[in-house]
Amino acid sequence: MVAVGVLVAFLALYPIAWLLVGSFRTGTPFETGEFTWGNYVDAYSEQGIFRTIRNTFVFAAGQTAGAVLLGTILAWIITRTNTPGRAVFEFLTLVLFLFPLIMAVFAWTMLLSPRRGLINIVLMAVFGLEEPPFDVASMGGMIFVQSLYVTPLAFLIIAPAFATMDSSMEEAARMTGARTLRILGRITLPLAIPAIASASVLLFVIGLESFDIPQMLGAPKGIYTYPSLIYHAIGVRYPADYGLGTALAMSLLLATLALVYLYRRLTRRSERFETVKGKGHRAAVVDLGPWRWVTATGCAVFFFFTVFLPFGVLVLGSFLGFFGRFTWAMFDRLTTANYPRLIAHPRLIDAVFNSLGLAVIGGAVCVLLAAVVGFVAIKSRLPGRGLVEAFAMLPISFPATVLGLALLWAWIVVPLPIYGTVLILAVAYITRYLPVALRTVSGGLIQMSNEFEEAARMTGAGWGRTFWRIILPLMRPALAAAWLLMFMTFVRELGMSILLVGRGNAVLSVVMFDYYTSGEQGLLAAASVLLMLMILTVVIIARQVFKIRFSQFGSA
Amino acid sequence: MVALSAHQLTKHFGTTLAVDAVDFTIPDGALATFLGPSGCGKTTTLRMVAGLERPSQGRITLGEEVVFDAAQGIAVPAEHRQIGMVFQSYAIWPHMTVAGNVAFPLGIRRLPRDEIDRRVRDVLALVQLDHLAERYPAQLSGGQQQRVALARAIVFQPRILLLDEPLSNLDAKLREEMRGEIRELQQRLGMTTLFVTHDQAEALAMSDLVAVMNAGKIVQVGPPRAIYERPVSRFVAEFVGWTNFLPVTLVDRTTARLGDRLMQVAADNLAPGAAATLTIRPEDVVVEAAGAGGPNLLPGKVRTSMFMGTHTIVELDAAGHELVAHAPAQTTANRGDDVGVRLPVERMLVLSP
Secondary structure (H helix, E strand, O other), X not given: OHHHHHHHHHHHHHHHHHHHXXXXXXXXXXXXXXXOOHHHHHHOOOOOHHHHHHHHHHHHHHXXXXXXXXXXXXXXXXXXXXXXOHHHHHHHHHHHHHOOXXXXXXXXXXXXXXXXXXXXXXXHHHHOOXXXXXXXXXXXXXXXXXXXXXXXXXXXXXXXXXXXXXXHHHHHHHHOOOOHHHHHHHHHHHHHHHHHHHHHHHHHHHHHHOOHHHHHHHHHHOOOOHHHHHHHHHHHOOOOOHHHHHHHHHHHHHHHHHHHHHHHHHHHHHHHHOOOOOOOOOOOOEOOOOHHHHHHHHHHHHHHHHHHHHHHHHHHHHOOOOOOOOOHHHHHHOOOOHHHHHHOOHHHHHHHHHHHHHHHHHHHHHHHHHHHHHHHHHHOOOOOHHHHHHHHHHHHHOOHHHHHHHHHHHHHOOOOOOOOOHHHHHHHHHHHHHHHHHHHHXXXXXXXXXXXXXXXXXXXXXXXXXXXHHHHHHOHHHHHHHHHHHHHHHHHOOOOHHHHOOOOOOOHHHHHHHHHHOOOHHHHHHHHHHHXXXXXXXXXXHHHHHOOOHHHHOOO | OEEEEEEEEEEEEOOEEEEEEEEEEEEOOOEEEEEOOOOOOHHHHHHHHHOOOOOOEEEEEEOOEEEEEOOOXXXXXXXXXXXXXXXXXXXXXXXXXXXXXXXXXXXXXXXXXXXXXXHXXXXXXXXXXXXXXXXXXXXXXXXXXXHHHHHHHHOOOOOEEEEEOOOOOOOHHHHHHHHHHHHHHHHHHOOOEEEEEOOHHHHHHHOOEEEEEEOOEXXXXXXXXXXXXXXOOHHHHHHOOOOEEEEEEEEEOOEEEEOXXXXXXXXXXXXXXXXXXXXXXXXHOEEEEOOOOOOOEEEEEEEEEEEOOOEEEEEEEEOOEEEEEEEEOOOOOOOOOEEEEEOOHHHOEEEOO
């Protein structure tokens, strides 16, 4: 118990402590430095820094608005209406959730880039436009693509609020004479406001932290947000500007810490919103009548543009040496050469093995640690259990880029052979995503009756044996769900990896990022198709074997 | 005048038959209760009347208007039926104040602002909540939420009022209080009310008319006293209050054989020679001194005797049968005492076995 507490505190605090130190000293982690305020002064007199601040907030706010709007509509349609194909749409929301952002960016570049984008070409042809109407490499494009792919996160928070809503609230409104639309506006939506507010705060934090899309779509055009500017300072500038990087990272960390605190306050307050509950039934389905075909069509269009079209474009791209401008002639250039080239790429093979190893083993370690922490925090009566949970949850407010930089610094200064190995990636992933695993595992623990373990204790089992023989087996569904979530997250992680990957520890996401920046379109498309197939295989097997439901990924 | 009637009302959920061709009529101004164990179809029946559940078969008539008829394809939606309803969970909207909740139905009817204010004030005064009008539901007790639900259901002067187990979320003392209050209010307003409960005491205390339901069917309808005193089956006798059962064989219309004893009975409904069940309420069993004479007297031995304040519960072994008697409070009986157990013929019913 003490060991677990020390471990989670160490994981969360040690790198951040070095980041703090780094931001107040001169020089790089490889050299000795002196105390200075200069890093912050320099960072905030950096040219364009105020544009970066504005960009960061505009991007975060824009994608929050988009994702919360889409997520609310989708959640209501899927959980509360008789729209045909709801089960399919729910599965597609999961697919969307798993869609790696690097693939989304790549696919949407092929759809919305000004010269070559398929949608631009089609629109120009249909409406006879002189200029391409869209440019994905812009603030609008960044917000658009990001909104689509974080919509499932909003869905995950908002859908349970709809699904567990006491439908007698709405029935009571019907009995007083209100019709469907008025009930939706006056009763259903207001009742979901606490969940929508939590989703908004969380999405805003995610927007502030986002690295992939600002880096891939914005940075090449000089549109920086905090995370991409941090990466620019450390990973692009030569020599690396550690002062700028650490000062920006500390600023961003303060903002996310404050917002996560607000989020926790909000979610706690929402409990007070509850009144007497009826029988614990699922909320009744609203009969939309003929309008259900409208909602079904809307969902189908949404998933066509977010899942099928991008994936189709990627498949097509994987059979082309160079995607280029979309023309019918490109179908004459189809080739299967990308796949053999991909497999012959030694760095890619290493990266696949590293990624899979990290996802499978690192994911399992992370879930096991989450289970122990969850058990201590929820089931034990040990003093200090709240503190253990608090330390374990702390990294939820660490932006990936910030934690990546902090770990970089923290492990360079230690004379242990960890920096530059797969191990540092494992530490990074486990630290950053322990809170997410813990949340998923806690859901299972809270539902479990205390009497199971009390019965074990009464038969004479100590708490170690109780944990291994009783708690862990009973938690199997929650553990499986948490592991699956960790697998998916680790396989795709880019924001930390890109700062921590050196020569010997390449991972798939970084290799794909390199393909993206070096214009290896064929290889990137082929790698994307393989990655997506790999992810879908694992998901479908896990759904069959462990009966995992998407809703188990929801936040507590 | 009939306020509500149902004809051959039926509801299937998949392959299960929840409500099985039920008929009933409720006179204007009456409080009628559906009483039955959970899963008997009483709530489903109520929800079909409300319009929240679509019947598989049958017809529902509200006053003169047919609001549902499967044969003619008539199905008036719930929001157009003008029915007030109190839900088991109360369903008070937590994001609106008490006054906001009660004003909602009036806003839908587009009444002028001052008219709404006046009616909200009046109805809140009626349920004694006028001082809490600006509170939010989360700040109210269970009993107060219940009153808000009631106020919201009657404020738009509905044609009938439906109450779905409205007292089941309250503690015992409050439940008895609200029982009386709801009944008083219902009679004062003359509001035709359909009430669903599994609590027989509630049903007996509040109703003009009780319909006992079991397995999707109405098994007996009548005023509370008739249901209690003249149950038509073992199920009703057992579900509505506690009762004793004795297995007998009928000899003729006035005599039954209990073991090797002959008992005087009044059995007009069953054929001689048939097996039957005698039933008698505990409060009708008379405990006497041993050795007394007269008809229908069984020799008994006291097993336990529990003083309850208002009466004494005596558990007896009477000629090899277990019997429970509610004797007057002053009765003193001790375990092992020999007593006489008299079963007055006019208090006994003969039912099918």
